[in-house]
Structure formats: structure tokens, C-alpha cells
Amino acid sequence: MTAPAHARTSADLIRAEEPVLAHNYHPLPVVVARAEGAWVEDVEGRRYLDMLAGYSALNFGHRHPALIQAAHDQLDRLTLTSRAFHNDRLAEFAERLAALTGLDMVLPMNTGAEAVESGIKVARKWAYDVKGVPDGQATIVVAADNFHGRTTTIVSFSTDESARAGFGPFTPGFRIVPYNDLAALEEAVDETTAAVLIEPIQGEAGVIIPDAGYLTGVRELTRRKGCLFIADEIQSGLGRTGRTLAVEHESVVPDVLLLGKALGGGIVPVSAVVARREVMGVLGPGEHGSTFGGNPLAAAVGTAVVELLETGEFQRRADELGLVLREGLEALRGHGVTGFRARGLWAGVDVDPALGTGREISERLMREGILVKDTHGSTIRLAPPLTVTADELRSALGTLEKVLGQAG
């Protein structure tokens, strides 16, 4: 591998960011310079196993050869047209994504937050045009402790004060109910309700998995009450939980599906709203759009991502390696781990607060060559690329055991 000569050390680069970059993140003090598969390398050549995988944007690992090839091929032909014209890559992307998800129509966007915003707009328009809700009165029911992104409308229905404080006034039209509570949902949904918007597993909240039957219940309730079920699978989708979609664990098909993160293969931002034809059909020309949404580079990479998922290999790996992950975490219960929630290759691990904050544990793991990120308080999340091997996973769990043994 030929690398550019780095004049500056990690410490120099971290210092250099401080005066010129907004302080909206608090990254671990590691400066990544290159990566391949499940491994990243810092400026000084130290190697780390990536157990975060870009919050699941890197489900297929760093620089998966098939995805890099698709991107290179497309870079050499055509990168951007805008939707003022057709491009020769978009039809196949939409066809294959719709087929993969069991839905009909695709609205291509770029970031996850844009997919959420677009899903909200589609649901509101559907409520007025199809359901007959009086203009301006549509409501959307969401869950407490949700994470759907960072736009002003999305933080309007966040329950996380640090995401909201100082950013008002907020967008009206949202009702918040406890997650995993069908009775509360039953009460909140009325004739004004356009949609129920939830994460099938709440990622940022700490990998919170609802009780068996919850998603089935949401599907049944929304159908019975005549509103849409929007599943935000931006983090839970595309192989992470051992299925293409997390809703498949209960064989549930939502009306509207929100995808992002891994859809861009870790190369470009690609997101999408995927919906039933009767729902997406409410959008007409000029009513919604995005300059970069559906660009040919994004479509080429997105198609290559769908192609990887069509093999079923990554879902199978997540399922099988998920057993290794759960076994390893089970062994740590009572040895620094007070509890955990896991599905597929995705876990939220509660560490005994006496051993340190999630941040402190993450920093100790970093010094031992494992990259993770804390969520809230003493919870760390594990979400390695689905290409990680069983041995690498066991080794990471061994390192976690060592770090928890030393802590305090």
C-alpha cells in the first residue's frame, strides 16, 4: 500500500482540528489514515479492530472489493446528472432495492436524516390526500428515546435534551409514547394520525430490543386504525441483525421503510424511502427532491450493496457470529458486564459503572487496539463489520474482558 507521507502526527492533527472544526463531536483520540475490511490503521501505523463500523455504515467492512470496483467503474463513466435528466443506473437500483425489501417504490435521498424527513412528508401528504385528515392537522406518533437524525424537525420529537436544547422553536405535529408499549400507542393514535414512526431496534438508545410481538402489534394496530407504519431501519437494516431487515424477525412488512448508512457501502451517502405504491404515489413532480439524491455514483454503489445482500451471505454471517458475540458477553456477565442486549452482530453492553464510564472503557479498549463507542452513561455498543471473523470477534471479547478486569 502506498501512503502519502504524513508530515503531522496524530497528536498534531487532533490539536489542529480544535480551532477550525465545530465541536459537535467528542471523538476518541485516534486519527485513522487507512483501512481495509474490519481493520483501520492510524497515522503512526497502529492497527485497530473496528468494532463500531461507522455506526453500521460499514456493514460490509472498509473498502469491500466489489463496492470499490463498482465505485471506480462508475467514476470512470458518469457521476452526476441531477434528476432533471434520467441516468442509466437509477432504474436498476430502485428495481433491486424494492425487490430486496418486498416493497414497491423508491425515493432516493442521501443522508439518513433526509430519508426520515422525506418519510414524514410522504406520510403527511398521504394523510391529507388519501386518509382525508383536515389540512395542517396530521400527527405522527413516535417513541421516547428515539434517534432519527439531527434536522430541526427531527430534533423536535427527540426526548434527548442535549439534542434539542437551544434549537427551538420546534415543528409541531408529533406525539411521543413510551417505546415497547402497545397500550400507549393505542391511546395516542387517532383519526389525525398519519403514521407511527419507530426504530425496530433502538440503536442510539443502547440497542434496545422490544418484546417479541411488539412489531407485530404495531403492524396490526396501524392497519386497524388506518395509519401508516414507518420503520426506521437506517441502523438496524441491511444485514446487521442477521436478517436483511430487523422487522423480518417478526415477519412484519411496514408501509414505509427508511434506509441509509450501509446502503452507501461506506463510500458515499445513500439513503432511501421505500414504500408501497399507494403511499409513495402521493408525490408528484416538484413536490419533493434532492440535487444529489439518486445520482449515478450513489445508484451504482447502492446497487452493488443490494447485490451483496441478495446473496444472503452477510445476513448469515451476522446470525452465526451473533452467537459468538452473545456467548462471549454471557461469559462476562458478573465480570464487569451488568447486562447486555444483542441481536445479530449488534450489542449494547452495560458496564458496571464502578469500572468507569462508557467513554473511559472505550478509551481503554482503544489503547488495546479495539475501537468502540459508548452510548449513554456506562453502555458501550458493539457493531463490527459483518466481515469480521469469529477469531477476531473472540479476540475483541478477550480484550474487553482484560480491560474490565483492570478497570476501577
Ligand SMILES: *Cc1c(COP(=O)(O)O)cnc(C)c1O
Ligand atoms: C444514523 C441514523 C439516522 C440519521 O442518519 P444520518 O445519515 O446521520 O442523517 C436516522 N435514524 C437512525 C435509526 C439512525 O441510526
